[in-house]
Amino acid sequence: xxxxxxxxxxxxxxxxxxxxxxxxxxxxxxxxxxxxxxxxxxxxxxxxxxxxxxxxxxxxxxxxxxxxxxxxxxxxxxxxxxxxxxxxxxxxxxxxxxxxxxxxxxxxxxxxxxxxxxxxxxxxxxxxxxxxxxxxxxxxxxxxxxxxxxxxxxxxxxxxxxxxxxxxxxxxxxxxxxxxxxxxxxxxxxxxxxxxxxxxxxxxxxxxxxxxxxxxxxxxxxxxxxxxxxxxxxxxxxxxxxxxxxxxxxxxxxxxxxxxxxxxxxxxxxxxxxxxxxxxxxxxxxxxxxxxxxxxxxxxxxxxxxxxxxxxxxxxxxxxxxxxxxxxxxxxxxxxxxxxxxxxxxxxxxxxxxxxxxxxxxxxxxxxxxxxxxxxxxxxxxxxxxxxxxxxxxxxxxxxxxxxxxxxxxxxxxxxxxxxxxxxxxxxxxxxxxxxxxxxxxxxxxxxxxxxxxxxxxxxxxxxxxxxxxxxxxxxxxxxxxxxxxxxxxxxxxxxx
RNA sequence: GGCGCAUUCGUCUAGCGGCCAAGGACACCGCCCUCUCAAGGCGGAGACCACGGGUUCGAAUCCCGUAUGCGCUACCA
Numbered sequence: 001x002x003x004x005x006x007x008x009x010x011x012x013x014x015x016x017x018x019x020x021x022x023x024x025x026x027x028x029x030x031x032x033x034x035x036x037x038x039x040x041x042x043x044x045x046x047x048x049x050x051x052x053x054x055x056x057x058x059x060x061x062x063x064x065x066x067x068x069x070x071x072x073x074x075x076x077x078x079x080x081x082x083x084x085x086x087x088x089x090x091x092x093x094x095x096x097x098x099x100x101x102x103x104x105x106x107x108x109x110x111x112x113x114x115x116x117x118x119x120x121x122x123x124x125x126x127x128x129x130x131x132x133x134x135x136x137x138x139x140x141x142x143x144x145x146x147x148x149x150x151x152x153x154x155x156x157x158x159x160x161x162x163x164x165x166x167x168x169x170x171x172x173x174x175x176x177x178x179x180x181x182x183x184x185x186x187x188x189x190x191x192x193x194x195x196x197x198x199x200x201x202x203x204x205x206x207x208x209x210x211x212x213x214x215x216x217x218x219x220x221x222x223x224x225x226x227x228x229x230x231x232x233x234x235x236x237x238x239x240x241x242x243x244x245x246x247x248x249x250x251x252x253x254x255x256x257x258x259x260x261x262x263x264x265x266x267x268x269x270x271x272x273x274x275x276x277x278x279x280x281x282x283x284x285x286x287x288x289x290x291x292x293x294x295x296x297x298x299x300x301x302x303x304x305x306x307x308x309x310x311x312x313x314x315x316x317x318x319x320x321x322x323x324x325x326x327x328x329x330x331x332x333x334x335x336x337x338x339x340x341x342x343x344x345x346x347x348x349x350x351x352x353x354x355x356x357x358x359x360x361x362x363x364x365x366x367x368x369x370x371x372x373x374x375x376x377x378x379x380x381x382x383x384x385x386x387x388x389x390x391x392x393x394x395x396x397x398x399x400x401x402x403x404x405x406x407x408x409x410x411x412x413x414x415x416x417x418x419x420x421x422x423x424x425x426x427x428x429x430x431x432x433x434x435x436x437x438x439x440x441x442x443x444x445x446x447x448x449x450x451x452x453x454x455x456x457x458x459x460x461x462x463x464x465x466x467x468x469x470x471x472x473x474x475x476x477x478x479x480x481x482x483x484x485x486x487x488x489x490x491x492x493x494x495x496x497x
Numbered sequence: 498g499g500c501g502c503a504u505u506c507g508u509c510u511a512g513c514g515g516c517c518a519a520g521g522a523c524a525c526c527g528c529c530c531u532c533u534c535a536a537g538g539c540g541g542a543g544a545c546c547a548c549g550g551g552u553u554c555g556a557a558u559c560c561c562g563u564a565u566g567c568g569c570u571a572c573c574a
Binding site: 447 | 503509535
């Protein structure tokens with residue numbers, strides 16, 4: 001068996017949050033780095049918050065990123081099942097064992113009483129929220145309460161007896177030693193009245209049963225560590241190593257949430273980010289190799305990742321840097337790779353600019369036009385919208401460039417039309433040679449001629465390079481557009497007079 | 498309120514006692530290149546290392562306190 005068994009344990013309560021996904025990436029990286037196992041386990045112990053289809057969405061997100069697991073709910077494994085809702089008897093068994101060994105007790109307090117007690121105690125310096133009433137019940141009292149509860153068709157919960165004195169210390173992989181006072185920790189609920197375990201019991205039992213060696217999780221779990229360590233001790237089990245990761249923050253330094261924009265990893269896919277960008281970027285949010293390396297291939301991430309270099313402070317999710325990195329990786333793709341990526345993206349999320357999915361051949365021609373102008377896959381369609389329009393729209397005035405007038409613009413369009421009509425080969429190279437020569441002949445600036453033609457053929461002031469665009473447009477279409485521009489110019493001028 | 502964690506350019510970070518009058522990246526500004534937009538190249542501005550005390554010959558780096566931010570304080574994870 002491998003020395004490293006690391007698990008990602010999402011609870012299916014909605015879309016996969018980038019913070020959780022970052023944890024999954026770290027888990028995966030750690031397992032890969034040490035040739036260990038990566039396990040996915042679904043923590044669906046909260047029936048009230050369960051969301052249909054959430055497991056599938058989470059799995060889809062992990063697959064999109066290219067993280068592969070050795071054991072999980074979809075593929076099974078030696079320690080199946082990998083859904084906590086299918087392991088209920090196991091948790092009940094350990095909860096009962098803990099009662100028998102004196103480390104736990106049944107609690108009969110009503111939710112109403114708990115709320116009331118918590119409210120009263122919160123005013124005092126005394127800090128636990130629960131007063132441990134049921135911890136010290138006599139046998140008779142216990143029997144009476146049990147009967148009373150059962151008569152109403154309800155069940156008690158099972159609480160863990162926290163030590164009333166002493167301290168618990170964890171040696172966290174990223175934060176070092178942290179000590180907590182036991183008396184300030186509540187007798188937490190391990191088994192709920194519906195028979196489901198709480199996170200505290202469930203994750204711990206499963207981590208032990210599944211022989212997990214390293215637990216990576218958000219730092220919001222740090223305050224729960226004394227509970228877990230005491231539970232391990234009560235069960236006589238050796239705890240795994242813990243690493244509490246810094247959280248991902250929004251620009252205002254609060255926890256990243258919906259109101260700050262996209263939080264689901266899949267939303268980033270929809271916005272046109274590449275999976276590798278997300279892996280690279282998210283890894284850098286909380287980890288760094290040195291003082292200069294930022295761009296990592298997946299292999300070098302695996303080769304270099306270590307928990308020792310995980311930072312302690314929370315990091316703000318910086319969209320601008322994400323954009324830069326995505327643009328970088330888009331530029332690094334081969335023409336063929338980008339064409340495929342674009343086609344897949346357009347198929348999944350049809351852009352308004354493109355009426356129907358282009359052929360692979362056309363995609364191959366489009367890529368050079370847009371590749372170095374893109375930050376996300378979404379940026380491509382608007383740039384080449386002119387290729388798909390029946391009729392392009394623009395104000396005739398836009399044809400007239402700086403220090404030009406109607407007459408000179410008309411002359412430019414006319415000359416270009418004639419020249420392109422007679423050009424032997426209609427490709428970017430010869431188009432450029434022709435038009436550049438023309439600039440000298442008719443005595444205008446390159447920017448003036450090209451600018452007019454750009455508006456005439458694309459309807460846009462900002463567009464991909466002219467010569468290449470004309471080539472993709474084709475001779476026939478280019479000539480028609482230029483002729484049309486000339487006519488529009490004439491009509492507009494006539495209307496003015 | 499209690500407990501815990503954190504604190505280096507706007508942002509992500511390097512730094513683990515002298516190599517730091519603090520390095521890199523994104524963003525920003527300028528120049529170059531250039532058919533627009535980009536991309537790319539070069540350069541610039543930007544952090545008295547939260548603050549205050551120590552320890553030390555010497556501190557961004559170690560210790561203590563304060564402040565601020567965040568997290569936890571559920572029969573949620």
